[in-house]
Amino acid sequence: MAPSALGVGRTPSAPLAVHLSNVSRTYGPVRAVDGLDLDIPRGQTVALLGRNGAGKSTSLSMLLGLLPPSSGEVRLFGAAPQRAVREGRVGAMLQDGKPIPRVTVRELVRFVASSYPAPLPVAETLAIAGLDELAHRRVDKLSGGQAQRVRFAVALAGDPELIVLDEPTTALDVAARRAFWEAMRRYARRGNTVLFSTHYLQEADENADRIVVIDRGRVAADGPADEIKRTVGGSLVAFDLAGAPSAGLALLPGVTSVEVHGDRARLRSSNSDATVMALAQRGAIRSLEVAPASLEEAFLALTTALTTAPTTAPAPARTQAATQRRTAAPIPPHAKEATR
Amino acid sequence: MITYITLEVRRTLRDTGFVVFGIGMPVVMYLLFTNLGISGDDKRETAISLMVGMAAYGALGSALSVGTGLAEDKTIGWLRQLRLIPLAPSHVVAGRALTGSVIVLPAIVAVLLAGRLINHVELAAWQWAALLGLLWIGTAPFTLLGLGNGYLLTAQTTGVVNVSCNLGLSIVGGLWIPSTNFPHWLRAISDWTPTHRFADLGWSITEGHAPGLLTTLTLLGWLAAFGGYALRSYRVCARTA
Structure with a gap:
């Protein structure tokens, strides 16, 4: 029929197709969805x-x-x-x-x-x-x-x-x-x-047009793919330490995280130009590579950060970042066509 | 909703198990019981009374199978999928019940045809019509019982419970063996079963009179009881699904 x-008449046109406001779902003690907007x-x-x-x-x-x-x-x-x-x-x-x-x-x-x-x-x-x-x-x-x-x-x-x-x-x-x-x-x-x-x-x-990363029942990140990649440290800068100590690398301009595997250091940087300049001054440019962070890395960085946090509450900085992203200007419909 | 009923009826009739056990079995049992080791007047009487009994048994099995199918659909997620299309939930339930009212017909018709064509049962035209009509309407409580089981229980449990209901109610209700052969206490129970009263609708017609008031009232009572059960099961299912 x-x-x-x-x-049942059609509801009047609403600008939003989907609206979820502070939605939670618990199964006993488990919070499957925790304040989703x-x-x-x-x-x-x-x-x-x-x-x-x-x-x-x-x-x-x-x-x-x-x-x-x-x-x-x-x-x-x-x-x-x-x-x-x-x-x-x-x-x-x-x-x-x-x-x-x-x-x-x-x-x-x-x-x-x-x-x-x-x-x-x-x-x-x-x-x-x-x-x-x-x-x-x-x-x-x-x-x-x-x-x-x-x-x-x-x-x-x-x-x-x-x-x-x-x-x-x-x-x-x-x-x-x-x-x-x-x-x-x-x-x-x-x-x-x-x-x-x-x-x-x-x-x-x-x-x-837009990616919403969900982790632990919350929005961990929300925005266009490029923006998400940028917010978790836009680029990866890798080079050989050649025996030099890795101490102090985290303090270089733009660096948000440091990983050292054997002799190779991998820096995540929000400003790869400044990071590379600083590395050049230290003479640490052997086998230097600069690459944009893949979405995969962005995703892992976002979700593992929350998972390894000691309490159920995400790190304050992360929450703030997520909130900022959420309140950012809405993406116009068909932004996909426009950006392609 | 017609398209929904069409879809569900089609699915049921393509189920080999339904065709073999729901339609074939009552016919085979009817022909066996009426043609092995009896003859003469006995045979003529048995051919009539067992025709009603086996048609009722076939209709009962078919009606209950609606619930078995429903429980399976719950398990595979078909009921969930139905909640995501514009079909109203009330129409899904009504559609299921109406599907039940369609799929009981083949078993009733098959047994009555076997009675007429193979066992040469002779009844007046109005008796055939009334028999078919009353046996058809009389399945309503059993469809609701099947739906109640299907909504409340898991697929496996529904299968077992429905088969138990089918056999238990058929035997105690006197659909296979006349309850006149039962010991006194069992006969007293049998009189109150929905299946006995259901078949009694048919037996009164073959005896040439309308169903008695007690039979009608007892069946209406069971209709209300199974209806309430189906509604309650549906609510439980809607809460947990």
């Missing part, structure tokens, strides 16, 4: 990045209205998540479901599409998800990668304004992954909002 027959303007593509157990899936479950938060507020398009779902504005692809038995791909997609007020044509959904040739096959007889494409088709079938994808490219091979992101970009270009969680840092970097 079409939702319009239920007497997240605002996503319409049209943005956001990656939720975090390790296993960081609180990504719990956050997405609350965001979709599957799980009530212990405290805090969740709104989708200015309304309760259940309402946004009932209005057909949300499509989602969960990670934990197994394929349903004894239904063909086409039957499943047709059924899901029929529940939305303005779905994509079934043939188009199947084509986008690369399922043309599997349409008559039973969902429970597909390979892992094929089943993943079916989940994608289910999320897309209703042509929703917001699509939420929990680790969407798991089990996809390289070609399927590329095809998936191409389809996702096409979908986002039509003004839709995309929120996906991932372990693949490069994937977040390449496909999202």
